[in-house]
Amino acid sequence: MRARVRSLRPAWVLASLLALHVAGCATPPPASDPDALADFKQTNDPLEPTNRVFYKINDVLDRFLLRPAAIAYRDVVPEPVRTGVHNVLGNLGTPVQLGNDMLEGKPRRAGDTTMRFVINTTFGVLGIFDVAKGWGYPDHDADFGMTLASWGVHPGPFLYLPVLGPTDPRDVFGFGVDVVADPWFWVGKGAVVSDLGYAKWGLSALDARSRLLGSLSAIKKTALDPYATFRSLYRQHRRSQIEEMENDNRATIPVWYPQPKPAQ
Amino acid sequence: MTIGPQSPSGIRNPNLPNETAAAETARTDTTPPETITRPHMLHRRSLLSLATGAALAAGLEPARADSTTQSATAFVTKTGSALVAVVNGAGSAQDKRQKLTSIIDQTVDVDGVAKFCLGRFWRQASPDQQQRYIKTFHQVLVSNITAKLGEYQGVRFNVNRAVPNGEQVQVDTTVLRPNQPPTDVQWVIGSPSSDPKIVDVVAEGTSLRLTQRSDYASYLSHNSDNINALIAAMQHQVEANQANG
Numbered sequence: 373m374r375a376r377v378r379s380l381r382p383a384w385v386l387a388s389l390l391a392l393h394v395a396g397c398a399t400p401p402p403a404s405d406p407d408a409l410a411d412f413k414q415t416n417d418p419l420e421p422t423n424r425v426f427y428k429i430n431d432v433l434d435r436f437l438l439r440p441a442a443i444a445y446r447d448v449v450p451e452p453v454r455t456g457v458h459n460v461l462g463n464l465g466t467p468v469q470l471g472n473d474m475l476e477g478k479p480r481r482a483g484d485t486t487m488r489f490v491i492n493t494t495f496g497v498l499g500i501f502d503v504a505k506g507w508g509y510p511d512h513d514a515d516f517g518m519t520l521a522s523w524g525v526h527p528g529p530f531l532y533l534p535v536l537g538p539t540d541p542r543d544v545f546g547f548g549v550d551v552v553a554d555p556w557f558w559v560g561k562g563a564v565v566s567d568l569g570y571a572k573w574g575l576s577a578l579d580a581r582s583r584l585l586g587s588l589s590a591i592k593k594t595a596l597d598p599y600a601t602f603r604s605l606y607r608q609h610r611r612s613q614i615e616e617m618e619n620d621n622r623a624t625i626p627v628w629y630p631q632p633k634p635a636q
Numbered sequence: 637m638t639i640g641p642q643s644p645s646g647i648r649n650p651n652l653p654n655e656t657a658a659a660e661t662a663r664t665d666t667t668p669p670e671t672i673t674r675p676h677m678l679h680r681r682s683l684l685s686l687a688t689g690a691a692l693a694a695g696l697e698p699a700r701a702d703s704t705t706q707s708a709t710a711f712v713t714k715t716g717s718a719l720v721a722v723v724n725g726a727g728s729a730q731d732k733r734q735k736l737t738s739i740i741d742q743t744v745d746v747d748g749v750a751k752f753c754l755g756r757f758w759r760q761a762s763p764d765q766q767q768r769y770i771k772t773f774h775q776v777l778v779s780n781i782t783a784k785l786g787e788y789q790g791v792r793f794n795v796n797r798a799v800p801n802g803e804q805v806q807v808d809t810t811v812l813r814p815n816q817p818p819t820d821v822q823w824v825i826g827s828p829s830s831d832p833k834i835v836d837v838v839a840e841g842t843s844l845r846l847t848q849r850s851d852y853a854s855y856l857s858h859n860s861d862n863i864n865a866l867i868a869a870m871q872h873q874v875e876a877n878q879a880n881g
Contacts, residue, residue, distance in 0.1 A: 586813075594873070596855040600850055600855070604846065608847070613841065615841075
């Protein structure tokens, strides 16, 4: 059952990408208006009309499905349990995170991730409690989109995809790699495993959406053009994640070796 | 920012002007600090004298940078406490909005932010449009901040560190709201020592004024660059938010 869904998912992404190409593209402003042309290039959203259609579809899905579910989740499930769920999901993601830390060439981050996995799986009772954070191993973001960025891959034009939401070609590809690279993707078969798989996807969606309840409604309330606002926010957020990763140049020097002073 | 006797940047450039030193320590700087001479490659005595010289030469400059970052930190602490007091305090929505307005008037460089958000259209706007735009922007700012802060009770915040960046100082804070993950919020403070004003607020790496600017730019490009239409939409938005409380 789950295997079929798995094989369907990439096909679906492909199909939507094809649809993007067939459907309308934004017309660039004439060369006689250099300011507008510069804006157009900077926005780098040639598929804007199509993207806006998907934005509307996602917005409806969110309004009638995801958001109500997230509100129910927030209101019914007590806060400590939600935090525990969030931590367990994060802990399940550490193998992929570790792989990306290493591919990004960030040994200290890889060390943090390993220690987090070891500590939180044991002392943190299968990842329910984030003990490692208090012990000096804070969490950080790592995914294959960021890894590609660290290799110099540009994000490309903006994309807004069904279900996935705001993204770009680099991050869509990265998302696919992360899904396939996840050991849980390959673990066993059978009803229990596939049910657990669905539960993980569903909980991840609820967890992520419930943590954004306040900010998303505030953005929709305060933006004149929510689509453009999300586009800007997505890019800024990715850039800051990547910048933070690239600036994390903590030295890996054994404790017994003379330590250089950390650059402030 | 500290340039101590053993600090690599102190050894490397005792004579650099303060601005360069500040830029070097700023987080956005990408120059790898690996060009420094490794301490263990020098004789201990020469290292010592170098370090002392560096400390003496740099002695006055960090003091000035420290006072700048300190005044920026103090400003953010004061402003943040005032905001938190209003948000957490009792009083009607009307009451809170009034208090927030006065805080914003005193602490935000509203005109500067407004101009930034209009981007290239500022130059195209007539003086009358500019005036109406700034007035409306002011209302939008208050209404947006009320919308963002209003829902929360029990907000707390920690001031972490301050980093000078050119003429401005970035002050890092962590905002803690009940039932929400902690949020990293960076305040960009202009002219910190003379007349500190908030120039930008960066939440989780997303700049408020940059986001606002792209929102307006997109609205204008879909409304044939009509600034009057933008002002009308802004006014409409303020009214809608006020109607919702």
